Amino acid sequence: MSPEKTFYLETFGCQMNAHDSEKVIGTLQREGYRRVESEEEAGLILYNTCSIRDKAEQKVFNRLNDYKKLYKSGKRFGVLGCVAQQEGEKIFERAPYVSLVSGSASYRKLPEMLHRLEAGENRITGLDDRQTDETFETEFTARQNPYRGYITIIEGCDKFCAYCVVPYTRGKERSRTSASVLEEARRIADLGYSEIQLLGQNVNSYRDPEGKLSFAELLAAVGQVPGIRRVRFTTSHPRDFTKDIVEVIDAYPTLCDHIHLPVQSGSSRILKAMAREYTSDWYLERISWMKAAKRKISLSTDIIVGFPGETPDDFIQTMDLLAEVQYDCVFGFKYSPRPNTPALVMIDSIPEAEKSQRLQVLLERQREIQRANYSNHLGEVMEVMVEGQNTARGQVTGRSSQNKSVNFTTGSPIAPAPGTYMQVRITATHPNSLVGEAL
Ligand code: 5AD
Ligand code: SF4
Numbered sequence: 001m002s003p004e005k006t007f008y009l010e011t012f013g014c015q016m017n018a019h020d021s022e023k024v025i026g027t028l029q030r031e032g033y034r035r036v037e038s039e040e041e042a043g044l045i046l047y048n049t050c051s052i053r054d055k056a057e058q059k060v061f062n063r064l065n066d067y068k069k070l071y072k073s074g075k076r077f078g079v080l081g082c083v084a085q086q087e088g089e090k091i092f093e094r095a096p097y098v099s100l101v102s103g104s105a106s107y108r109k110l111p112e113m114l115h116r117l118e119a120g121e122n123r124i125t126g127l128d129d130r131q132t133d134e135t136f137e138t139e140f141t142a143r144q145n146p147y148r149g150y151i152t153i154i155e156g157c158d159k160f161c162a163y164c165v166v167p168y169t170r171g172k173e174r175s176r177t178s179a180s181v182l183e184e185a186r187r188i189a190d191l192g193y194s195e196i197q198l199l200g201q202n203v204n205s206y207r208d209p210e211g212k213l214s215f216a217e218l219l220a221a222v223g224q225v226p227g228i229r230r231v232r233f234t235t236s237h238p239r240d241f242t243k244d245i246v247e248v249i250d251a252y253p254t255l256c257d258h259i260h261l262p263v264q265s266g267s268s269r270i271l272k273a274m275a276r277e278y279t280s281d282w283y284l285e286r287i288s289w290m291k292a293a294k295r296k297i298s299l300s301t302d303i304i305v306g307f308p309g310e311t312p313d314d315f316i317q318t319m320d321l322l323a324e325v326q327y328d329c330v331f332g333f334k335y336s337p338r339p340n341t342p343a344l345v346m347i348d349s350i351p352e353a354e355k356s357q358r359l360q361v362l363l364e365r366q367r368e369i370q371r372a373n374y375s376n377h378l379g380e381v382m383e384v385m386v387e388g389q390n391t392a393r394g395q396v397t398g399r400s401s402q403n404k405s406v407n408f409t410t411g412s413p414i415a416p417a418p419g420t421y422m423q424v425r426i427t428a429t430h431p432n433s434l435v436g437e438a439l
Pocket of ligand 2: 012013014015016017049050051052081082165166169170
């Protein structure tokens with residue numbers, strides 16, 4: 001009898017990566033592998049990696065170094081995802097115990113790569129598929145989230161923002177047919193999921209290869225799948241953000257009242273240098289559509305500080321935009337130079353301490369804005385989907401339709417199951433969460 005095939009998989013990075021891992025796990029299980037909880041128990045150790053900023057990439061190499069010693073016990077290592085695609089065969093030089101290096105555009109070939117690995121082959125690569133028109137779909141997706149079903153609708157990116165590795169790591173933009181997206185939505189609704197999150201690097205750049213539905217029409221169609229109560233989508237790009245997206249959110253209550261729209265900078269001059277292809281006024285016009293919606297739409301964004309050439313005045317313009325939009329959540333980052341990107345040749349002359357200072361100022365201001373925004377919910381009754389429990393505090397944790405974290409008590413010793421919807425009255429507010437009691 002051949003020894004049991006086991007694997008350990010750890011994911012770094014974004015939701016796209018998290019969902020890719022669900023598909024990779026499903027593929028491995030289909031190939032007869034059993035997932036284990038620790039590297040020590042596993043025959044095959046896989047890291048699904050992120051290279052968006054230098055820190056994320058270093059984390060992966062540190063992890064590989066930590067586990068170098070395990071190699072001696074006959075384990076095999078594989079590096080998947082964005083660092084794999086970016087560094088390619090160089091990984092074999094840096095970490096000679098790695099046998100498999102594959103970017104996300106090659107996951108369709110995983111079964112074949114696994115067979116070669118099992119046959120004892122070393123230095124197996126899946127790196128040549130970035131120009132593919134195909135998406136990676138599998139009916140064996142091993143969903144790890146018990147209440148939220150992820151569905152990729154578009155992969156890759158053709159935008160080539162000056163700072164960003166994604167077009168190089170995830171390859172060319174390619175959409176799935178709306179028919180296959182809707183089929184998957186129905187399938188997971190039948191499995192009992194009531195929340196769907198549609199995923200794509202630029203989710204709203206979606207283009208149905210069969211030309212049947214626009215992105216807004218696809219949203220509406222997913223929102224009408226029987227059993228589905230909440231539909232989210234991430235990440236939107238301002239360039240492709242059309243008014244009909246707000247109109248369908250208005251028309252279908254199942255479409256969540258939250259939009260994540262990365263702005264990156266409030267200075268049109270910096271936006272131009274970043275090759276974002278919009279000005280701050282153009283961005284703010286889209287925000288005004290959202291603010292005019294019937295339901296109050298919660299807004300969040302990503303901001304990079306310290307992009308090459310960002311002056312104190314450019315930074316003030318970002319602060320002004322923050323004050324104008326009044327986001328419910330901001331993810332702020334210090335600019336990190338990345339391999340292959342056009343910004344790499346721009347002079348990154350802003351000292352690290354100055355970047356840190358700008359980030360701190362930005363996040364402090366945002367905290368004040370959020371404190372005020374969140375306090376507006378005091379006394380409100382909202383629907384919360386249960387996600388888990390905070391046993392130490394005797395609270396149930398969940399999320400509102402606006403994606404705000406809500407911690408609440410139920411007055412019952414029996415905890416509600418994840419995925420249950422409850423009406424909660426908000427009794428206290430914090431800058432990042434709400435507190436309440438179930439009705
Ligand atoms: N440096 C810092 N932040 C970056 N992001 C993308 N590339 C970089 C980089 N080189 C940020 C952007 C993006 C988010 C996912 O990560 O804000 O929206
Ligand atoms: Fe990281 Fe971007 Fe790759 Fe996601 S797509 S894992 S954020 S580099």
